[in-house]
Amino acid sequence: MATVEISRLKKAYGKVEVIHDVDLSIAEGEFVSLIGASGCGKSTLLRMIAGLEPITGGEISLDGRVINAVAPKDRDIAMVFQNYALYPHLTVAENMGFSLRLRNVAKADIAPAVRQAADLLGLAPYLGRYPKELSGGQRQRVAMGRAIVRQPQVFLFDEPLSNLDAKLRVQMRSEIRTLQKRLGTTLIYVTHDQIEAMTMSDKVVVLNAGRIEQVGAPLDVYDRPANVFVASFIGSPAMNMFDATLETSGGKSVVRIDDLVVPLPVRSAATAGTKVVFGVRPEHLELASDGDGSARFPFHVDLVEPTGAELQMHGRIGSTPAVATFRGRPGVREGDLIHLTADPRDFHLFDKSSGERLV
Amino acid sequence: MSAQTPDRGGLLRLLAKAFAILVLVLWSLGPIYWALATSLTRPDELVSRTPHFFPPNVTFQHYARLFGGSSVSQGNTVQSVWPEFSAALLNSLVTSVGATILTVAIAAFGAYAFVRLRFPGRNILFILVVATMAIPAYTVMIPLYRLMIQLGLIDTYVGITLIYTSAFLPLALWLMRTVYQAMPIALEEAAWLDGAGRIYTLVRIVLPLAAPGLIAAALLTFLNAWGQFIVPLVFSPTLATKPLTVLIPEFVTRNYVDYGLMNAAGILAIIPPIVLVIFLNRYLVSGLMAGAQK
Numbered sequence: 001m002a003t004v005e006i007s008r009l010k011k012a013y014g015k016v017e018v019i020h021d022v023d024l025s026i027a028e029g030e031f032v033s034l035i036g037a038s039g040c041g042k043s044t045l046l047r048m049i050a051g052l053e054p055i056t057g058g059e060i061s062l063d064g065r066v067i068n069a070v071a072p073k074d075r076d077i078a079m080v081f082q083n084y085a086l087y088p089h090l091t092v093a094e095n096m097g098f099s100l101r102l103r104n105v106a107k108a109d110i111a112p113a114v115r116q117a118a119d120l121l122g123l124a125p126y127l128g129r130y131p132k133e134l135s136g137g138q139r140q141r142v143a144m145g146r147a148i149v150r151q152p153q154v155f156l157f158d159e160p161l162s163n164l165d166a167k168l169r170v171q172m173r174s175e176i177r178t179l180q181k182r183l184g185t186t187l188i189y190v191t192h193d194q195i196e197a198m199t200m201s202d203k204v205v206v207l208n209a210g211r212i213e214q215v216g217a218p219l220d221v222y223d224r225p226a227n228v229f230v231a232s233f234i235g236s237p238a239m240n241m242f243d244a245t246l247e248t249s250g251g252k253s254v255v256r257i258d259d260l261v262v263p264l265p266v267r268s269a270a271t272a273g274t275k276v277v278f279g280v281r282p283e284h285l286e287l288a289s290d291g292d293g294s295a296r297f298p299f300h301v302d303l304v305e306p307t308g309a310e311l312q313m314h315g316r317i318g319s320t321p322a323v324a325t326f327r328g329r330p331g332v333r334e335g336d337l338i339h340l341t342a343d344p345r346d347f348h349l350f351d352k353s354s355g356e357r358l359v
Numbered sequence: 360m361s362a363q364t365p366d367r368g369g370l371l372r373l374l375a376k377a378f379a380i381l382v383l384v385l386w387s388l389g390p391i392y393w394a395l396a397t398s399l400t401r402p403d404e405l406v407s408r409t410p411h412f413f414p415p416n417v418t419f420q421h422y423a424r425l426f427g428g429s430s431v432s433q434g435n436t437v438q439s440v441w442p443e444f445s446a447a448l449l450n451s452l453v454t455s456v457g458a459t460i461l462t463v464a465i466a467a468f469g470a471y472a473f474v475r476l477r478f479p480g481r482n483i484l485f486i487l488v489v490a491t492m493a494i495p496a497y498t499v500m501i502p503l504y505r506l507m508i509q510l511g512l513i514d515t516y517v518g519i520t521l522i523y524t525s526a527f528l529p530l531a532l533w534l535m536r537t538v539y540q541a542m543p544i545a546l547e548e549a550a551w552l553d554g555a556g557r558i559y560t561l562v563r564i565v566l567p568l569a570a571p572g573l574i575a576a577a578l579l580t581f582l583n584a585w586g587q588f589i590v591p592l593v594f595s596p597t598l599a600t601k602p603l604t605v606l607i608p609e610f611v612t613r614n615y616v617d618y619g620l621m622n623a624a625g626i627l628a629i630i631p632p633i634v635l636v637i638f639l640n641r642y643l644v645s646g647l648m649a650g651a652q653k
């Protein structure tokens with residue numbers, strides 16, 4: 001169990017910088033997810049923490065000790081690789097006990113430690129098998145077992161569930177979460193699956209092109225995205241966004257989207273006339289009832305997609321493509337023009353030029 | 360599909376393929392068969408006018424002369440060649456096995472450095488090492504001979520083994536480099552994070568997984584060393600290190616070429632490599648293919 005402190009961390013491959021001045025503090029026992037699109041530098045960041053990639057600039061400290069120059073083997077950090085990286089010529093028990101043997105732990109102490117971890121992960125029946133004799137899910141567990149046997153300071157997981165089928169993924173999600181809470185070990189988890197990040201983490205770190213866009217609790221990131229990138233990245237289907245202008249009307253702030261005027265719940269500090277991006281999530285849109293005082297969005301329905309639990313309607317508000325999801329079964333058909341509304345507290349407003357959140 | 364209705368072109372291609380294979384088999388097995396047949400033919404029939412495809416009267420007298428005490432040849436009692444033959448066999452084994460062990464050991468570690476360690480000129484150095492394979496042996500023979508004389512290594516196991524090793528190391532290095540390049544680095548990274556150092560990781564994780572490649576490298580080196588002729592002809596003047604390849608042609612005396620004896624010895628000499636290839640052949644293929652497939 002340890003804190004991890006990352007400051008002004010940089011990574012360049014030759015002249016190409018892929019991690020730019022990343023700052024991040026991770027508290028003891030915290031479950032932190034790094035999430036971002038493919039190629040944004042998640043694995044690179046994780047591998048720098050592990051010591052597998054040299055650091056171009058900045059510092060990484062573990063429990064207050066700078067570990068930039070510490071070899072991976074001396075960092076006391078365990079990593080679960082995306083493809084598990086189990087030693088094919090060693091049995092499950094030998095795989096799990098490998099690190100203990102290296103530390104000259106007595107044979108008599110290795111077996112119980114391995115067995116305990118195996119029991120925890122339901123691997124007891126497979127201890128004598130070789131990795132190739134296991135299913136994908138079992139291999140994944142062995143990879144985790146190898147990490148937990150050591151009782152390291154920090155766990156690093158790089159997309160550990162991406163090779164599993166959807167059902168197993170859901171199951172492993174909660175297992176990993178439970179296990180981490182039980183062990184209380186700091187865990188940094190890389191994923192590009194936002195459901196994984198949202199459901200498992202104490203803290204979500206949204207990365208984009210080698211920069212941190214936002215750090216926050218899962219619901220914070222969802223409820224109050226710090227900028228346009230996070231707003232469009234977190235949430236599925238993505239948030240509807242409209243180019244708009246901030247105006248004042250009767251002492252209140254409103255946004256104008258083409259002809260549409262939407263009153264805001266609070267007065268914005270930004271000056272009238274500012275170009276803004278107005279956002280509202282598909283799941284926050286609902287059918288407007290007549291005589292309702294709130295904003296009404298005329299919505300041209302182009303396509304209705306039932307997903308079972310909900311209906312996804314793709315269409316346009318004004319000239320901008322938009323999506324709305326409904327839980328019920330409103331008798332809406334393709335080609336209809338309907339009116340939608342939303343709670344003003346679910347509105348998001350961003351500065352057009354900087355992309356930063358305004359309200 | 361095409362198997363059900365073999366069209367003309369398909370049939371022709373099949374015949375051409377069969378013919379090519381036949382030529383290849385005859386080409387490689389023909390001489391061996393001829394040697395075997397000769398080694399079982401009586402000396403008087405060997406020089407008869409009509410060549411025999413099968414030995415008319417199978418005889419083991421040539422083998423008897425290799426193994427036995429003394430024997431009768433052309434009416435004379437001749438000494439057995441067993442002492443010479445056995446010494447040369449031992450020499451062949453010692454130098455080939457020694458060169459194989461040394462070569463594979465150096466290649467196992469050296470190739471790893473070429474793949475996983477970053478140092479300036481890494482690729483150029485590797486290309487230079489491999490390029491030495493293109494140098495014809497006879498161009499280095501004289502300087503090498505002088506060097507070996509100065510070192511006092513002529514006609515010693517150490518000398519021969521070192522020459523073989525330097526000659527076969529580039530190929531083994533090349534092969535092992537391909538094997539290592541095909542191995543996922545994640546396994547080594549996992550070992551490092553588990554607390555293993557470089558050498559430990561190489562020995563406990565990498566080498567076991569590279570076993571097919573190591574066996575292939577060993578096999579190639581052994582076969583190469585076993586079949587060497589020019590090098591021992593120059594550097595092994597006496598039976599102290601003279602191998603079979605040099606001894607066997609010496610069964611030619613001034614006025615008599617002992618074909619039967621030469622071929623019997625030749626047949627015995629190819630047994631070790633054949634046995635090795637038969638048992639290790641699957642490793643040879645998988646080791647050579649290591650880089651070719653994912």
Ligand SMILES: Nc1ncnc2c1ncn2[C@@H]1O[C@H](COP(=O)(O)OP(=O)(O)OP(=O)(O)O)[C@@H](O)[C@H]1O
Pocket residue numbers: 013018036037038039040041042043044045192
């Ligand atoms: N060895 C390398 N040499 C040069 N560029 C590299 C190297 N490794 C990674 N990169 C670049 O660094 C960037 C970040 O890569 P990284 O593997 O960290 O992405 P990622 O966020 O893990 O993506 P994914 O979700 O696809 O795994 C990418 O643009 C990649 O092209």
Ligand SMILES: [Mg+2]
Pocket residue numbers: 042043044
């Ligand atoms: Mg990655």
